[in-house]
Amino acid sequence: MDDRAQELINKQAPVIEPGYTFGTVTDKISSIVLTRPTSNGWFVGFGIAFLITMGLLYSVGYLFVRGVGIWGVNIPVGWGFAIVNFVWWIGIGHAGTLISAILLLLRQSWRNSINRFAEAMTLFAVACAGMFPVLHLGRPWLAYWLFPYPNTMKVWPQFRSPLVWDVFAVSTYATISLLFWFIGLIPDLATLRDRSENRAAQIVYGMLAMGWRGSARHWARYEMAYLLLAGLATPLVLSVHTVVSFDFAIGIVPGWHTTIFPPYFVAGAIYSGFAMVLMLAIPIRKFYGLEDFITDRHLNNSAKVMLATGLIVAYGYGIEAFMGWYSGNRYDAFLLWNRLHGPYAFFYYLLLLCNIGIPQVLWIKKLRTSPGWLFLISGIILMGMWLERFIIVVVSLHRDFLTSSWGMYYPTRWDWMTYIGTIGFFLACMFLFLRVLPMISIFEMRTLLPEAEVKAE
Amino acid sequence: MKRTQIYGMMAEFDTPDSIVHAARLTHEAGYRRIDAYSPFPIEALAEAIDFHPTDVPLVVLVGGIIGGLSGFFLQYWIHVINYPINVGGRPLNSWPAFIVVTFEMTILFAGIFAVLGMLALNGLPMPYHPVFNVPRFAFASKDRFFLIIFSSDPKYEPAETRRFLEGLNPRSIAEVPS
Numbered sequence: 001m002d003d004r005a006q007e008l009i010n011k012q013a014p015v016i017e018p019g020y021t022f023g024t025v026t027d028k029i030s031s032i033v034l035t036r037p038t039s040n041g042w043f044v045g046f047g048i049a050f051l052i053t054m055g056l057l058y059s060v061g062y063l064f065v066r067g068v069g070i071w072g073v074n075i076p077v078g079w080g081f082a083i084v085n086f087v088w089w090i091g092i093g094h095a096g097t098l099i100s101a102i103l104l105l106l107r108q109s110w111r112n113s114i115n116r117f118a119e120a121m122t123l124f125a126v127a128c129a130g131m132f133p134v135l136h137l138g139r140p141w142l143a144y145w146l147f148p149y150p151n152t153m154k155v156w157p158q159f160r161s162p163l164v165w166d167v168f169a170v171s172t173y174a175t176i177s178l179l180f181w182f183i184g185l186i187p188d189l190a191t192l193r194d195r196s197e198n199r200a201a202q203i204v205y206g207m208l209a210m211g212w213r214g215s216a217r218h219w220a221r222y223e224m225a226y227l228l229l230a231g232l233a234t235p236l237v238l239s240v241h242t243v244v245s246f247d248f249a250i251g252i253v254p255g256w257h258t259t260i261f262p263p264y265f266v267a268g269a270i271y272s273g274f275a276m277v278l279m280l281a282i283p284i285r286k287f288y289g290l291e292d293f294i295t296d297r298h299l300n301n302s303a304k305v306m307l308a309t310g311l312i313v314a315y316g317y318g319i320e321a322f323m324g325w326y327s328g329n330r331y332d333a334f335l336l337w338n339r340l341h342g343p344y345a346f347f348y349y350l351l352l353l354c355n356i357g358i359p360q361v362l363w364i365k366k367l368r369t370s371p372g373w374l375f376l377i378s379g380i381i382l383m384g385m386w387l388e389r390f391i392i393v394v395v396s397l398h399r400d401f402l403t404s405s406w407g408m409y410y411p412t413r414w415d416w417m418t419y420i421g422t423i424g425f426f427l428a429c430m431f432l433f434l435r436v437l438p439m440i441s442i443f444e445m446r447t448l449l450p451e452a453e454v455k456a457e
Numbered sequence: 458m459k460r461t462q463i464y465g466m467m468a469e470f471d472t473p474d475s476i477v478h479a480a481r482l483t484h485e486a487g488y489r490r491i492d493a494y495s496p497f498p499i500e501a502l503a504e505a506i507d508f509h510p511t512d513v514p515l516v517v518l519v520g521g522i523i524g525g526l527s528g529f530f531l532q533y534w535i536h537v538i539n540y541p542i543n544v545g546g547r548p549l550n551s552w553p554a555f556i557v558v559t560f561e562m563t564i565l566f567a568g569i570f571a572v573l574g575m576l577a578l579n580g581l582p583m584p585y586h587p588v589f590n591v592p593r594f595a596f597a598s599k600d601r602f603f604l605i606i607f608s609s610d611p612k613y614e615p616a617e618t619r620r621f622l623e624g625l626n627p628r629s630i631a632e633v634p635s
Contacts, residue, residue, distance in 0.1 A: 021600065022496060022497075022599065022600030023599060023600040026496075026599045026600065148531060148535065154540070155540065156535040156536075156539070156540045157535075159532040159535065159536060159554065159555060159558055160536075160551060160554040160555075162557075164558070165557040165558060165561075168557070168558045168561040168562070169557065169561050172561040172562075172564055172565040175565060175568070175569070176564065176565065176568045179568055179569065179571075179572045180568075182572075183572050183575070187496075187497075187598070190598045191496070191598040191599060193598075194595040194596075194597075194598045194599065195595075195598075195599070206584070207584075210576070210581045210582030210583070210584075211581055211582050211583035211584055211585070211586055212581065212598075213494060213586060213588055213589070213594075213597065214494045214495055214496060214597050214598060215492050215493070215494055215579075216480075216492060216493040216494070216495065216499070216502040216503045216505075216506055216508060217492060217503065217506075217508050217510070217579070218579045218581075219495065219497075219498040219499070219502075219503065220498075220500075220503040220508055220509075220510050221510050221512070221513050221575050221578055221579055222498065222575060222579070223498050223500075224510065224513040224514065224575070225513050225517075225571045225572065225574070225575035228513065228514060228517050228567075228571050229568055229571050229572065232517075232564050232567050232568050232571070233564075233568070235560075235564070236561075236564045236568075239557070239560060239561070239564075243557055246557075443496060443497045443498075444497070446496055446497040447497045447498070451472065451473070452473055452497065452499075453473070454473045454474055454477050454499060454501045454502075455474055
């Protein structure tokens with residue numbers, strides 16, 4: 001690295017504010033879980049999220065009683081909110097894996113203070129995503145038919161179908177994310193076990209830590225396994241949204257049958273995921289006083305990732321429009337016209353504004369380090385990315401090849417209730433996670449301290 | 458090997474530097490059955506006690522191969538042997554369509570093998586371990602570093618080993634009851 005690059009790095013905000021030791025880092029993070037009294041704000045926040053989760057259960061319960069007819073889906077738009085929300089949630093999850101795996105391989109050590117809760121975010125987002133295809137099945141109690149198991153009907157899933165690929169991709173992703181998160185937690189669970197003064201907490205954390213004692217031999221294997229797992233999770237996360245995009249791209253519906261989908265879906269996933277990371281990190285660091293660990297450097301870097309992936313997404317929109325014109329295919333050309341002038345045109349323009357227009361303000365450095373503005377812009381991006389999936393699913397389906405089969409899609413109150421309900425479920429899980437587990441990886445923070453350096457002899 | 462009620466002799470250090478230095482000296486002094494504990498991974502520490510594991514990558518490779526093969530042949534067996542469906546004369550072994558599931562199964566098995574393999578090779582979960590009998594060892598997960606010479610080491614002599622560890626300038630020394 002040349003001197004100028006080093007100088008630029010030194011000028012940036014630090015990853016961790018100076019003055020911390022192994023002891024104070026440990027105490028600061030573990031005290032949130034172990035000793036600090038649970039604040040009223042936590043109870044209010046969790047209570048609201050819990051109530052919304054009850055709304056989810058209510059709408060799902062009603063769905064089980066009445067069937068998918070309570071939703072707005074019908075022919076020609078058979079996918080509707082369920083698939084829009086599925087793709088939205090699973091995309092959000094991708095940022096957690098990107099932060100924990102890809103940035104680890106790229107030796108971006110600033111990730112150490114945000115990877116833990118980003119991974120938790122991944123897990124909860126995947127849980128929300130996984131609900132929708134099952135609810136959308138119509139007969140959700142038969143969801144196990146998706147898996148290949150020997151059965152008396154003597155039939156098997158069709159492995160040439162992208163919908164079966166999706167089952168394997170998403171369930172592998174959920175499993176690997178859980179393993180990655182848990183293996184990262186083990187040393188910190190040992191810390192909580194040793195720091196806790198409550199007998200019940202000692203037993204629970206002790207069981208989960210599995211007798212971790214920080215032996216040099218254990219660490220050597222641990223680091224190797226962690227690195228390999230990161231190496232496995234990296235192609236996995238890219239494959240998951242690729243496979244999600246295959247659900248569309250393998251079909252022949254205008255606007256879906258394109259090769260740009262996989263890269264543009266992956267970029268969009270990371271785009272929305274980082275927006276969610278910021279929407280969580282900004283309030284968390286404020287309410288728990290963690291500005292020393294989640295610094296302006298993290299906000300700035302995350303904003304840069306959003307800016308870059310946002311431009312890839314913009315390129316994707318550009319290519320879609322270009323191909324609509326250049327292909328000479330009248331259905332593709334009509335799709336472009338329909339997006340710009342059809343009944344859902346308002347949402348397409350809103351999407352362009354949210355995903356391409358407004359995020360360009362992130363070129364301004366001042367906004368990239370301003371928590372308030374970033375929070376707002378992240379919210380706009382999340383809305384934009386949701387609209388993108390809405391446009392892809394609904395606008396392509398509602399007017400395809402035959403004018404006789406055109407129709408409109410209007411979500412019902414149950415669509416909205418289920419969607420908002422999963423947001424409540426996601427937040428309720430996050431609140432519980434913040435309360436019972438260390439939200440920042442303690443042992444990885446220790447390695448960032450200057451005193452952790454072993455001088456060569 | 459003589460049976461003893463003493464598991465080993467443990468010395469406590471303050472900094473990563475001093476533990477790495479002490480571990481190196483201990484290894485140079487001829488002690489072989491030793492271990493070191495730290496609150497975060499220190500690569501130089503494993504080197505100092507001459508520990509170079511190569512087993513985890515092997516386990517992951519085996520897991521990946523098992524996953525990949527079982528993923529592919531699951532599909533092959535279903536679509537070619539057990540439940541062939543002829544669609545317009547297209548080949549039954551349409552392997553390009555099988556790549557996604559093969560890939561996902563490779564990753565799934567390799568990942569599970571990585572985690573379970575690492576835990577198994579490390580002998581975890583292990584609810585009881587003698588080192589936890591030392592009260593100060595609770596700081597090994599916070600900000601202290603520990604070096605232990607096991608009593609099973611052929612060179613282990615209680616008085617001699619204690620004198621040796623004292624020479625390393627530790628913060629404290631404790632005998633670890635078994």
